[in-house]
Amino acid sequence: MSKYLVVGAGLFGATFAYEAAKRGHQVDVIERRNHIAGNIYTKEIDGIQVHQYGAHIFHTSNQKIWDYVNHFATFNRYTNSPVANYHGEIYNLPFNMNTFNKLWGVVTPQEAQAKIEEQRSLLNGKRPENLEEQAISLVGTDIYEKLIKGYTEKQWGHSTKDLPAFIIRRLPVRLTYDNNYFNDNYQGIPIGGYTQIVEKMLASDAISVQVGVDFFAAKDDYLKKYDHIIFTGMIDEYFAYSLGELEYRSLKFESEELDVDNYQGNAVVNYTDAQTPYTRIIEHKHFEFGKGDKGKTIITREYPKNWHRGDEPYYPVNNKENNALYKQYKELADKTAGNVIFGGRLGQYRYYDMDQVISAALNVVKSEFGD
Numbered sequence: 001m002s003k004y005l006v007v008g009a010g011l012f013g014a015t016f017a018y019e020a021a022k023r024g025h026q027v028d029v030i031e032r033r034n035h036i037a038g039n040i041y042t043k044e045i046d047g048i049q050v051h052q053y054g055a056h057i058f059h060t061s062n063q064k065i066w067d068y069v070n071h072f073a074t075f076n077r078y079t080n081s082p083v084a085n086y087h088g089e090i091y092n093l094p095f096n097m098n099t100f101n102k103l104w105g106v107v108t109p110q111e112a113q114a115k116i117e118e119q120r121s122l123l124n125g126k127r128p129e130n131l132e133e134q135a136i137s138l139v140g141t142d143i144y145e146k147l148i149k150g151y152t153e154k155q156w157g158h159s160t161k162d163l164p165a166f167i168i169r170r171l172p173v174r175l176t177y178d179n180n181y182f183n184d185n186y187q188g189i190p191i192g193g194y195t196q197i198v199e200k201m202l203a204s205d206a207i208s209v210q211v212g213v214d215f216f217a218a219k220d221d222y223l224k225k226y227d228h229i230i231f232t233g234m235i236d237e238y239f240a241y242s243l244g245e246l247e248y249r250s251l252k253f254e255s256e257e258l259d260v261d262n263y264q265g266n267a268v269v270n271y272t273d274a275q276t277p278y279t280r281i282i283e284h285k286h287f288e289f290g291k292g293d294k295g296k297t298i299i300t301r302e303y304p305k306n307w308h309r310g311d312e313p314y315y316p317v318n319n320k321e322n323n324a325l326y327k328q329y330k331e332l333a334d335k336t337a338g339n340v341i342f343g344g345r346l347g348q349y350r351y352y353d354m355d356q357v358i359s360a361a362l363n364v365v366k367s368e369f370g371d
């Protein structure tokens with residue numbers, strides 16, 4: 001039996017703790033915030049599960065991960081179909097025949113394809129090297145201008161010319177009238193919220209959990225006391241930013257309780273113009289088909305902002321420079337941090353979705369315990 005310290009009670013740390021405890025190990029979990037569950041934390045207000053750190057929709061094509069997560073919650077049949085609001089014009093997402101029809105009046109896939117090809121011709125067949133070129137190549141200039149450029153530059157704080165192409169390839173482009181945001185086989189929202197998943201993962205008697213505890217207040221003591229540490233915070237902070245700061249994107253959430261039954265008719269509405277300061281408004285009750293108290297709703301506006309030390313980091317900014325710096329930190333970790341494993345969005349500096357986080361944690365479990 002070994003004694004593990006898990007730093008961070010988010011999905012990565014909790015999955016590892018659960019699996020270690022199942023194998024008879026003792027696990028102490030410490031968490032800087034005053035609650036568990038990291039960014040998937042949800043809290044019930046007015047009978048509505050409020051996603052405290054932005055919209056989280058579980059989706060995966062990995063049967064194993066889907067079965068795994070279903071041990072901890074029952075999922076509803078929610079299908080993410082955000083709409084885009086561009087100066088009051090409404091378009092369906094992801095980019096599909098409904099979007100193309102509204103924008104260009106085209107009716108058949110052939111007409112839409114022809115329109116896209118006409119607009120992408122300005123790239124002269126060049127292989128897309130940044131997000132702007134990738135977007136134009138996928139959907140043409142009109143959609144790029146109305147639905148991508150403003151939104152992306154607000155979200156990332158960089159010109160689309162300086163952002164990696166893979167970010168926009170997260171979204172499907174379809175020549176069908178299908179508004180499902182994901183291509184995955186499985187998707188849904190846990191009935192009763194996300195927090196219960198992490199609660200159940202951490203429920204073992206072999207796991208102790210302390211919230212409101214900062215690893216950095218006693219880093220050296222922890223390193224002495226524990227033979228094995230799973231660190232899910234920022235890898236650059238772990239090394240006191242000794243090689244420089246990695247870049248993160250932060251967010252500010254502004255929630256409001258309104259005395260109306262239905263504010264926007266959809267869980268997620270993206271504001272894709274450059275002027276509106278927020279990127280999206282989520283109306284939480286629609287993740288659960290209008291559940292909650294009658295005549296009440298809770299909405300959250302999401303404002304992207306630059307990250308400065310002390311802010312919550314949400315997204316790693318995986319451009320070339322930052323990835324190169326992360327590689328240096330990774331090498332430093334491999335050389336000097338023998339008994340510390342770095343995991344999760346911040347520890348591995350990866351734009352992970354929830355299913356990928358669980359999968360990455362299970363990989364660590366496998367290499368640690370060899371089964």
Ligand code: GDU
Nearest residue numbers: 055056057082084147148151152155167168170268270272
């Ligand atoms: N994008 C646009 N316009 C849009 C939406 C997205 O240009 O209207 C571009 C942006 O560059 C964005 C990229 O596509 O950065 C990827 O978009 P995602 O929706 O995947 O970005 P997020 O990580 O913010 O999305 C999160 C979750 C998604 C989903 C979404 C809510 O990662 O899985 O839950 O919130 O709809």
